[in-house]
Amino acid sequence: MAWRLRLAPEKTNIDFFRLQWITFGLSAVMMVASIVLIATMGFNFGIDFKGGTTIRTESTAPVDVAAYRDALDGLGLGDVTITEVFDPTFRADQHVAQVRIAAQEGVEAVTPETIATVENALKAIDPAITFPSVESVGPKVSGELVRTAFLSVAGACFGIGLYIWMRFEWQYSLGTVVALIHDVLVTAGVFSLFQLKFDLTIVAALLTILGYSVNDTVVVFDRLRENLLKFKTMPLRDVMNLSVNETLGRTLVTSGTTLLALIPLLIFGGDVIRGFIFAMTFGVFIGTYSSVYVAKNIVLWIGLPRGEQAKKVSSNKFADIDA
Incomplete structure (x- = not known):
């Protein structure tokens, strides 16, 4: 049997x-x-329900949340949340973070010009940084x-x-x-x-x-x-x-x-x-x-x-x- x-x-x-x-x-x-x-x-x-823009960053250098925040403080972005992402599948030199910019009242989404300004500000403190994805959702949506x-x-x-x-x-x-x-x-x-x-x-x-x-x-x-x-x-x-x-x-x-x-x-x-x-x-x-x-x-x-x-x-x- x-x-x-x-x-x-x-x-x-x-x-x-x-x-x-x-x-x-x-x-x-x-x-x-x-x-x-x-x-x-x-x-x-998440950004789907709250509205705003999430920028995912990746770099070979360790994430310095305080340095990221100092670089963005003078841009007048309003509520900005920066979190480091940990994952066992990441390489030893792969450091990932998420920069979440809340939607501003009366504004459907963060403009491409603002996103570019954010990216340039982060590149100034970490030239190796890249931006694999950017997600934007307006508050009405x-x-x-x-x-x-x-x-x-x-x-x-x-x-x-x-x-x-x-x-x-x-x-x-x-x-x-x-x-x-x-x-x-x-x-x-x-x-x-x-x-x-x-x-x-x-x-x-x-x-x-x-x-x-x-x-x-x-x-x-x-x-x-x-x-x-x-x-x-x-x-x-x-x-x-x-x-x-x-x-x-x-x-x-x-x-x-x-x-x-x-x-x-x-x-x-x-x-x-x-x-x-x-x-x-x-x-x-x-x-x-x-x-x-x-x-x-x-x-x-x-x-x-x-x-x-x-x-x-x-x-x-x-x-x-x-x-």
């Missing part, structure tokens, strides 16, 4: 509800804490991007909830939407807590997390619906535990293979994509957690139709849509 790798035994009998008040309570605490963090600390918005980002995440949650409602029942839909809000809020809370840069790539990561999380949730719910028809007298809690145990191997394989791709990128991918990869990696963990400990807990508390009523629900015209 051919050898096959298993991340979980072929048959497991884990009681996922044994600590349901602790796990669900932890989720509630994390959601509330995330809301408080976002309300009090806010986000470290950045404001529109914030609204669009919020609407895109909210629209994704609504669309996924509607799909689950049509494919299963409203109880499943409510559990899924709560799990998705949980995933987005907790991930956003982590970015607020550690003041990690929050830009459009992080919004793309949040949308990807929604799709990843709901995929795992649908697999569990699909097995749950089958088992409800198969075990008509088994208590709902036991049927849910059975369904999660039966899909546990698939969940671990899916999460594990995804992490095999993400973790090397997180370590060696460089600072440009590190925020996106971190959000994705964290999202794999929190999405798997919410599928098991949040979505099905909501469904259990609401209850599901059993017997003949369950048959009637499972025969709706959307139930056989391929997931």
Whole structure:
């Protein structure tokens, strides 16, 4: 018989509800804490959402933030932030920094002439300095991007909830939407807590997390619906535990293979994509957690139709849509 790798035994009998008040309570605490963090600390918005210009510098000489600031102080640029970028993939003689110039009131973006003046001022103190990239976003555009980002995440949650409602029942839909809000809020809370840069790539990561999380949730719910028809007298809690145990191997394989791709990128991918990869990696963990400990807990508390009523629900015209 051919050898096959298993991340979980072929048959497991884990009681996922044994600590349901602790796990669900932890989720509630994390959601509330995330809301408080976002309300009090806010986000470290990138240039996409804040507006302004970011100049990326690179040199063979070590970055002297104080010297950079002294060179730019007399240019009347307003709010200027200079940060050195560290990355294990950089060469020993590769020193990178970011000069962020906030958008000025009434000005759409920093002019090319101003950017040239900044570059000349930095070259005066470090002739070896180069400028690999310059990004500019006007304040009006950045404001529109914030609204669009919020609407895109909210629209994704609504669309996924509607799909689950049509494919299963409203109880499943409510559990899924709560799990998705949980995933987005907790991930956003982590970015607020550690003041990690929050830009459009992080919004793309949040949308990807929604799709990843709901995929795992649908697999569990699909097995749950089958088992409800198969075990008509088994208590709902036991049927849910059975369904999660039966899909546990698939969940671990899916999460594990995804992490095999993400973790090397997180370590060696460089600072440009590190925020996106971190959000994705964290999202794999929190999405798997919410599928098991949040979505099905909501469904259990609401209850599901059993017997003949369950048959009637499972025969709706959307139930056989391929997931």
